[in-house]
Amino acid sequence: MSTVSQTLPPISSSRVTALLRDYAELTKLRVTTLVVLTVWCGYYFACLKSGISSVSWGCLHALLGVGMVSGGTAALNEVIECEIDAKMRRTARRPLPAGRMSLFHGTLVGLLLTFGGAFYLGAALDVLTGWLSLLTSIVYLAGYTPLKRVSPVCTTIGAIPGAMPAILGWTAVRGRIEWEALVLFAILFLWQFPHFFSIAWLYREDYARGGIRMLPVVENDGRATARRILLYSIALIPMSLAPGFLGMAGRTYIAGAVLLGAGLLYVGARLTTLRQPVTAAQSKQRARQLLQASVLYLPLLFALMMTNSLSS
Numbered sequence: 001m002s003t004v005s006q007t008l009p010p011i012s013s014s015r016v017t018a019l020l021r022d023y024a025e026l027t028k029l030r031v032t033t034l035v036v037l038t039v040w041c042g043y044y045f046a047c048l049k050s051g052i053s054s055v056s057w058g059c060l061h062a063l064l065g066v067g068m069v070s071g072g073t074a075a076l077n078e079v080i081e082c083e084i085d086a087k088m089r090r091t092a093r094r095p096l097p098a099g100r101m102s103l104f105h106g107t108l109v110g111l112l113l114t115f116g117g118a119f120y121l122g123a124a125l126d127v128l129t130g131w132l133s134l135l136t137s138i139v140y141l142a143g144y145t146p147l148k149r150v151s152p153v154c155t156t157i158g159a160i161p162g163a164m165p166a167i168l169g170w171t172a173v174r175g176r177i178e179w180e181a182l183v184l185f186a187i188l189f190l191w192q193f194p195h196f197f198s199i200a201w202l203y204r205e206d207y208a209r210g211g212i213r214m215l216p217v218v219e220n221d222g223r224a225t226a227r228r229i230l231l232y233s234i235a236l237i238p239m240s241l242a243p244g245f246l247g248m249a250g251r252t253y254i255a256g257a258v259l260l261g262a263g264l265l266y267v268g269a270r271l272t273t274l275r276q277p278v279t280a281a282q283s284k285q286r287a288r289q290l291l292q293a294s295v296l297y298l299p300l301l302f303a304l305m306m307t308n309s310l311s312s
Contacts, residue, residue: 022095026078026106027071027113034298035070035165036063041302042169042184045248048309049180050173058125062172065121066133066165072113073137079106080145084210090203091210121172129171136164152215155196163188183242187301190239193232194268195294197225201271201287204278216278226272229290233268237261243305253308260301267293 043062047054078085078096086097095101114137122130144158166184167177174181200207200214207217216225240261244254271286 018100022100023109026075026095026101026109028074028078029071032067032070032074036067037299038165038184038188038302039063039066039169039172041306042166042181043172044169044306045180045184045309046170046173048248049178052173058172061121061124062129062169065117065124065129066168068113068117068120069133069137070117070165072110072115072117073140075106075110076114076137076141077145079103079110080141082106084149084212088203088206088210090206121168125172126175128175129168132164132171133168136161136168148212148214151213152218155193155214158196159189159192162192180243180246180248183239183246183248186239186242187236188298190232190236191294191298194229194236194264194290197229198271198287198290198294201225201278202284202291220278222272222278222283225278229268229272230265233261233265237265240301249305249308253304256304256308257301260297260304264293264297 039062040059043059044054047056047059078094082096082103085091085094091097096103096106114134118130118134118137120130121133140158140161144154144161147154147157163185166188167181170181170184171177196214197216200212200216201222204216207214215228216222219225237258240257241254243249244251244257267286267290271283271290274280274283274286276283
């Protein structure tokens, strides 16, 4: 026994910590956490409609399964975009382009999580949720990821899988897609445009180095991006009120949704009416403010919707 222990190299706590940090970055843990919270929202409202408790093993299965698929998809995305990530400052230190993890390792993790998560959902919950989760991953990897280097339409395509988690949470309970799930999908879909346009505006030069052809990168003056930020922010306000009219939430939610939507629109308008070059320092500052506002908007909206649900 002592001979075996002497031949095995010791594993330091710092090495384990570094590996866990790399896995968190490979699977985009912060994004995956937001995905899981969105799944929880869809699951919660589906339980309310079914008259059952949302605190159950089924909820755990849904959160874990979709979290696995999301993390695996993120890992496969980083494998596909390894060379692109190496060209951009904000992604060059990720584990794959930095050489801390091999492409084989990243691919294996991605495949195991993606297919394992989809199978888990199908086995533990229902087949529809499992297949929808896998289809979401395929659209993201086969549609959005390659289109990022081709056309600004990538944002629209990418917004489809980005809005699917709420539907997955819903189908995990109901076994079918219904109007309430589609409303949650629409809110997520519209929200992504001011969110991702602000990111692309803020990191325009970095995206250009990586050959990412999002709208703020391919246009010089930012006018088309500005119009879309305003358009989608305006459209988000009435869509965010739909849960109140479908009986998912009460008047407090409706009032809060109006205030949150108006706040997001105001921050977006401050960027779009600045009339300075996309590369100007003040323009970048306001793009960062829009990004921060969009990050706050979504969890606040869903938290208000859930706490003010009519059946809570």
